[in-house]
Amino acid sequence: MDLMEDGNLMDKVNVLIQRDMEYYKKNQSILQEKLCSGVVGGRLDFPPSSSFAAIKLVNWWEEEYLAAFRKGSGFMKPASDLILDDVAGGCGGIVKASNPEKFISAITKSSEQILTHLHVLTQEALDHADLSVLNGTIGAASLLKNCLWCYVSSKMNETDQLQTILKNYQEMCEALAERLLDLHCRLLSLYILQDAECLDWENEKPFFESERGSYILQMWWLYMKGTMDDLWETVPPKMAQRVFAGMLNETLTIFTVRYGQVIPSENRSKLYSVDISNLLLCIGQLLPSICNDSEELVGLFLNNQSKLLRDVHVKSQELFSFFILRTSPLDSLMKIFRKGIDNLHLSKNKSNSIIPWIIFALPNIFRQERIIKNISKIGDFDDNIAIALDLMVLNHQPQPNWSLLLKVICMRNCKIARIILEETLSGGEISLKKNLIKCNRFLCSEICTTSINFDYFEIISSITHIFLIIGNKFDLEEIFLPLIIKHANWSKCFDRREIWNQNRPPFFEALIENIQETLPPISKTVINAVQTGASMYQAMSIVLACFSQLWDCINMNIVLICNLFQENLPSDITPIGNSVLLQLLLSALYSDLLKIGEIENKKVKIKETTPVLSQHKNSLTSFDGFNNSSDAIALAVAEALCSIDEDNKHTEQIVEVLKQVSDELEENFISSDGCKRTESTQEVVEVLCSELLGDLNGKRSLKILLDFVRNNSDFFNFKLGILDVTSQAIYTKIYRSALLHTMFHIEYRPFDQLLSGLWKPDWNQLLTTPMGLTPERIWSNLSYRWEFKDSNFYNLPNNEAQIVSSLTSMLKQQN
Structure with a gap:
């Protein structure tokens, strides 16, 4: 234009x-x-x-x-x-x-x-x-x-x-x-949720020969999924969530009223059962999109949640009661009523517990063998269920939820972090991709200015950064360290002959990145000293003296992890000054000086070959071809670092520096709850997340991990036992985005499982679910069954007629 x-x-x-x-x-x-x-x-x-x-x-x-x-x-x-x-x-x-x-x-x-x-x-x-x-x-x-x-x-x-x-x-x-919202609701109510054939409940002819459920539910599912994707891509995220939540709530109102009022014929009763089961499974997959955490998803502390979210849970619970009481076999109903009205589990109510319908709606997470009892908080779930619930909410958000991401990575003794490290360190079969270096779009922000190569190196480095910022001694010693040291050649970077080597392991590079901001003043100081006549011996003394002033600016977790690496070093690895910490500091300073040399003089090229240590003399003039420019001095000082402890010239100073850092660690290091803090209050998680987002490395790490977790959601679900077989995960990854797959599948499961026989409800378990139903509500639901219509009573088999008669007299007398 x-x-x-x-x-x-x-x-x-x-x-x-x-x-x-x-x-x-x-x-x-x-x-x-x-x-x-x-x-x-x-x-x-x-x-x-x-x-x-x-x-x-x-x-x-x-x-x-x-x-x-x-x-x-x-x-x-x-x-x-x-x-x-x-x-x-x-x-x-x-x-x-x-x-x-x-x-x-x-x-x-x-x-x-x-x-x-x-x-x-x-x-x-x-x-x-x-x-x-x-x-x-x-x-x-x-x-x-x-x-x-x-x-x-x-x-x-x-x-x-x-x-x-x-x-x-x-x-x-x-x-x-x-x-x-109004436009979407009108389109849904007028065009999607209307079908004369599907809604003809009194018809004695089976719908589609009892081979499928209603068309309208599949069309509604497809519309909701497509609209969610469209809203996430076009509308401000918070607004998109509110609109989608309104759509879900409005359509659930229609469904609850519709399925609550119909009295299906005998041949249409199976359609009724299939429709409600499909509907509940669909709601279970759509609900995470409007939740902020797993507590909202499972309905814990329902009174503290938003009115709209409470409405969705209440209506879903009502549909669940329809399914249990109106579609269960009569003999299963009779078994629970033999104990008497006063002993019905359906009439019991557990306050501040997981809402029952969600267990039915998320069968991959809440399997029948996983008995859910007395759940009053997320901490009562086993590890896999708790992580899977939060992971599900995280993957459905329209915008990054950084605090929830941090919680997912670190909760339950950092289980997801351990899975990521194990797979990346061993080169496991996980999906990788390349992110844009910079989008150059309108309002391009700092988070896009970093080159993000989405590979094993960046992932391991990001996880290391998380452990260093929020971990404690237990996290580093019992979780992080064992995963690192069990792989071959982990210790090579700590050998004195490897200071010059820029090809480093990702965890080592992450350690360097965490002290990188403290190095430019040291580099500038030592270069200025040499320019004014200091010898190389004096330059190395200045470096060590600067290190001694460094500790107030360094994360003590770096010192702690260096001590842990020191205790596990193989006998054939000798770091400079016999100190892993000193090796780390000198390697970091070497890289910083190298950058200065390359920036100051683009023509200077440092090849990745072992330097000739015999050239390191006491004066700068011994280096052929170098002059007094800052780039030449930076490169010369960098090479001199490789022999800082030769001839025992700086031994006493090195010992003094290491003694000082040991005292600082003992005096200032305060052990916290570490990564366990992410499972405490939301306020604590927000503070920890703010600490990570406060610098570029933290932002970069969280962005990489968010993309990685989302890109490999099926893999993590398989590891957590949410998916049964690897082939199913691969199948879902390939076809989930396809239109036909979305139309005929509710995420991992196909539509109409009750008809196909892929899923058979455990009616005894369902009918013993505490739901707080009064005898009046129980009778209200049973009276809508086709068997309880007077015109059908005499056509029932004798055993079913007796059951209907017994239940009718029992409940009518109670009411």
């Missing part, structure tokens, strides 16, 4: 709106652009994409802000990156002249104009039931709302006008979310 970039803002906005409307009329769509994945969601709920017009307007607003305040707002990129040349415009590139009053006036008028334009597009979308256009207007309104929030939060003077406009955009976003 061609637009003028110079001139008055209002003139440009008028042209922008005109061109955007012309594009819509011509193509019946909105021109959109993707936003950086690193900013999608978050506290402000950024959209995955926005209209071209909104993005262009935000760019113009930023130019106006910079011209008015001579600094960036911080919305698009760090203020330090913005310079006045960015807003040069007009004749000869002269910087715009503006002031805060002009800025506020321009923003107010232009935002009102674009708001009116978005209202027009919204009405067009609603008139034509065009979801893509409606999603586009939502993305535009959300982006502009967030930009205005940033301006208001900058605490500039006279922001009342902007606050009014911001409120208008917030109200519009909420209204658009309501319209989107």
Whole structure:
């Protein structure tokens, strides 16, 4: 779309709106652009994409802000990156002249104009039931709302006008979310959930010869799955969750009323049973998308959850009661009623326990051999069930849930972390992929600026980083260390002859990354010293002296893990100064000096070959071809590090440094609960997650692990015993995304399992489930069975007629 970039803002906005409307009329769509994945969601709920017009307007607003305040707002990129040349415009590139009053006036008028334009597009979308256009207007309104929030939060003077406009955009976003929900619900109720043949419950003819369930349930499942994917890709994540939750709740209302009122004929009763079983299995797979953790998924502390989530659980529980009482065999019913009404398990109610329907709806997780008793908190589950539930919620979220990811990786003695390390260290059969180095999309964030090679090296390094930041001595000694040392050649990097080697194991590289920020001052100090005449002997003394000042800046877990490696070193490995910690520090400093040499002089190439140690003399002049430039000095000092303990010249200083760090460790190291903290309160997990997200290495590690866990969900489910066989996991991975597979399968299981015989309910177990049902509700459900209709009573076999008669008299008398 061609637009003028110079001139008055209002003139440009008028042209922008005109061109955007012309594009819509011509193509019946909105021109959109993707936003950086690193900013999608978050506290402000950024959209995955926005209209071209909104993005262009935000760019113009930023130019106006910079011209008015001579600094960036911080919305698009760090203020330090913005310079006045960015807003040069007009004749000869002269910087715009503006002031805060002009800025506020321009923003107010232009935002009102674009708001009116978005209202027009919204009405067009609603008139034509065009979801893509409606999603586009939502993305535009959300982006502009967030930009205005940033301006208001900058605490500039006279922001009342902007606050009014911001409120208008917030109200519009909420209204658009309501319209989107209403549109989806109308499409579902009017077109998806209506089928005369499926809903003809009194028909004496079996539906589809009793070979399948209702069409409408499969169409509903397919629509819900497709809509979920579409919402996750187009609408701000929190809004998408609210819309999807509303869709699920509204359709469950229809299903609960429908299946609660019908009295099927004898030949349609099997369809009734199959439909409800299919429906509950579908809800079990859709519910994690609107939950924040496993407690919400299984219905623990239901009174503390949101009203909408409570409604979904209550309606699902009601459908479950229909299934148990209206479709179970009569002889199974009679067995439980022989004990008397007062002794019925169905009438008992366990408060603050797992809601019964979810056990039925997630058969892969809650298998029949896994007896669920007295579950009042997630900690009461066995390890595999607890991890599988949180993993399921994590994989269904529309945006990264970093705290839940950290919990999944570290819970139950770091079981998932151990699985990842075992498989990656042994080169197991897990799926790998390459991530984008940088997306270069609008609002590209810091999390996208790091080159992420999604391979074994990065995964092991990321797990190591997690252990170093939040682990304790037990985690490092009992979980992390055994997995590392059981593999061959783990200790080679600790040999004194390997300092120069840049081909290091990933766990060793992760250790170096955690001390990398402390090294530049040391490198700069030693280079400056040599430039002013210090000898190499003096340079090495300076290095050791700097190390002695380092410990307040270093994570004590690094010292602890080095001590543990020291205790397990093979006899043929000798680190410099006989210290793993010193070997690590010198290796890290060697790499830092190497980088300085390569940056200062791109022509200097250091080959990965063993250095000639005999060249390391007391003066810099002994190195042929080097001069007094910083790049040459950096490379020379780096090579000198390889022989820092030769001839016992620095032995006493090395001993003193190591003694100091030992004292620091003993004095300052406080053991915590380590990774177990991730299973405590949500607030604790959030704090730990914030600590990881506070630096680039932590962000990078969590992003790599999130992509890895999501990409290998079937593999982890197999390891946890959720999938029966590897071939089933492979099959699901290949076909899960295929349309036909989604239509005929509820995740791992096919539709209509009751008819196909792949699944046979344990009615005795189901009928002894505590559900808090009163005798009135039990009779209300039984009376809707076809056997209890007066016209059918005399056609029943004698034994079934006796059962119906006994149950009728028993329950009617009780009521």
